[in-house]
Amino acid sequence: MPNVKKLESYLNFLTTRNKVISENIANVGTKNYQRKDIAFKELLETEVNGLIKTSNSRHLGAANNDTESNLKFEVIVDKSSDNVSGVNNVDIEKEMAGLAENTINFKMTTRKLNNYYRTLREVIKGGGEG
Numbered sequence: 001m002p003n004v005k006k007l008e009s010y011l012n013f014l015t016t017r018n019k020v021i022s023e024n025i026a027n028v029g030t031k032n033y034q035r036k037d038i039a040f041k042e043l044l045e046t047e048v049n050g051l052i053k054t055s056n057s058r059h060l061g062a063a064n065n066d067t068e069s070n071l072k073f074e075v076i077v078d079k080s081s082d083n084v085s086g087v088n089n090v091d092i093e094k095e096m097a098g099l100a101e102n103t104i105n106f107k108m109t110t111r112k113l114n115n116y117y118r119t120l121r122e123v124i125k126g127g128g129e130g
Contacts, residue, residue, distance in 0.1 A: 007113050013038065013073050014106045020075055021099045024090050033088040035078045035095075 020036045027033040084091040 004113065004116060007109055007116075010109050011106070011113070014102055014109065016073065016075065017102050018099070018106070021095050021102060024095045025092065025099070027088070028085050028090045028092050028095070029087060031087045033090065035088070035090045036075050037078055039074045039076045 017038050020038060024035045027035075078089055080089050082089045
């Protein structure tokens with residue numbers, strides 16, 4: 001169950017990241033707008049990638065305790081003075097690449113969660129026996 005909590009935390013992260021990237025894209029032409037980003041991204045992705053690559057609690061990197069995920073992240077403002085777009089520090093190509101990556105990660109994570117809940121439902125029903 002701790003893996004499910006981490007995946008749910010990762011989905012929350014990806015949803016927030018999607019909103020932040022979308023806001024950056026929407027403001028690419030807004031004078032003096034400062035792009036936003038998500039802090040602690042690397043920590044969160046490292047945790048999730050570690051649990052996704054494991055399929056058994058005896059495998060290395062698998063969560064083997066019952067503690068709930070405490071992965072945290074926050075939206076931060078990029079204070080760099082790079083005038084990438086001509087009016088602010090938003091690089092549209094970088095934001096679009098980030099949006100594509102975020103979409104792929106979201107789809108992969110939702111599939112992982114859907115598979116977990118589908119398996120759980122099958123176990124509760126008795127594995128389709130009847």
